[in-house]
Amino acid sequence: MISQNTPLAVLKPKDFASDQDVRWCPGCGDYAILKQTQKVLANLGSRRENTVFVAGIGCSSRFPYYMGTYGFHTIHGRGAAVATGVKIANPELDVWLVTGDGDGLSIGGNHLMHALRRNVGLNIMLFNNRIYGLTKGQYSPTSEQGKKTPSTPMGSIDPPLSPLSIAVAAEASFVARSVDVDKSLTDVLETAAKHPGTSLVEIYQDCNVFNHEAFAYATGRRGFEKEDHVLRLEAGQPMIFGKDRDKGIRLTDLKPEVVQLGDGVSEADLLVHDPSDHCLAFLLSRLRHPEFPEPVGVIYAAEKPRYEELVAGQVAEARERRPDANLRDLLHAGETFTVEA
Known part of the structure; x- marks a missing residue:
């Protein structure tokens, strides 16, 4: 038996790994996310017996x-x-x-939306590879228009969903984005885990079998310089990006535009990131490659009442009002009838 005064052992990332062989396709971005998540739990001082991972169906759901x-x-x-x-x-x-983008935004879209608006104390990781990987490469809710797959051989005509836009519109209290192999993922997940309420982190993830290098621009592959295509958000800082940090985002007539610093444009002209600004968060969620660099980091963060606390408060109030109430009386309340043999 462990006494309350017994110090708990400090857990390392490997302590959060199970004894199961990890079986994703070689080169899958899920491996990087798994390793960084285990690192995050160790950094946070999490306890294995106090941590639960829930998943639906899909490659990501083997987690x-x-x-x-x-x-x-x-x-x-x-x-x-x-x-x-x-x-x-x-x-x-x-x-x-x-x-994933299929599990969470198609059949699970309704459940995800309501979890976000309720602000349940969940840490949600949404892996977005813009494809159905487990069922062999059909287009998903986030696939781009024109995407050719076994289910859309002539190209998808569906416009893609934006997970970040959906989350902001659903009144989520924490919304962020990162990339499976990006240096920002660990910090973003740690920040999300510390948030009191629902956090949603969209993670661009490479499906190297059915949609390889869909996010090459954000990972520096295929000759891309990723810093020219990624906007790293920092609270209170102007929105500057680029390998040489010589570009920025400016608001003109309420519309965002990419500008080159110099020639009359200075940092003072640029948008400054404020994670508490709900309208700004939605604007950022609409910035899409290739016209804009895509935001990485915390898009929006605000403190709101947590659903589980509101439920507990309502239950306590109900018990105070009716301390002698019981389930049998509730089930037999109102109009009832008896069926006799």
Whole structure:
């Protein structure tokens, strides 16, 4: 038996790995996310017995098998509903939801949206590879128009969804983005985990089998200089980007535009990032490559009442009002009838 005064061992990233062989396709971006997540848990001082990973269906949803924590592999698109139940039943748990652009934005879009607006204390990682990988390469809700796949041989005619725009519009209290192999991912996940409420981090993830290098511009592959295509957000700092930090984002007539610093344009003319500005967050969620660099980092963060706390408060109030109430009386209240043999 462990005494309350017994110091707990400091866990390392490897302590959060399970004994299962990690089985994704060689070169899959999920490997990098897994390693960084284990590092984040160690940095945060998380406890394995107090941590739960919930997932739906998809390549990303194998995540719970590879974590040396509690885990719950649910059904397609229902991870957010199960994670919400876990958090309400035991608010002391650190609950992570791992989902993908297919699992979370198609069949699971309704559940994800309501988890975000309720502000349940969940850390949501949404892997976005713009393809259905597990079912062999069909187009997904985030695939670009014109995408040719087995299910759209002539090219997709559907406009893509923006996970960040959906999250901001659904009144999420924390919205961020990173890239599977980017140096920012660890910091972004740590910040998200510390947020009191729902955090959603969209992670650009390479499916090297069915949609390889879809985000080459954000990873520096295929000859791209990634700093020319990524806008690294810092609170209170002007929106500057580029390998030589010589470009910026300016607002003109309420519309964002890319400008070159110098020749009459200075840092004072640029937009300054304010993570608490909801309107600015939506604007940032609409910046898309190749016209704009894509924002990486914390898009929006605000403190709001947490759903599990509101539920607990309502339950306490109900018990105070009716201390003698019981479930049998509730089920037999109102109009009832008896069926006799």
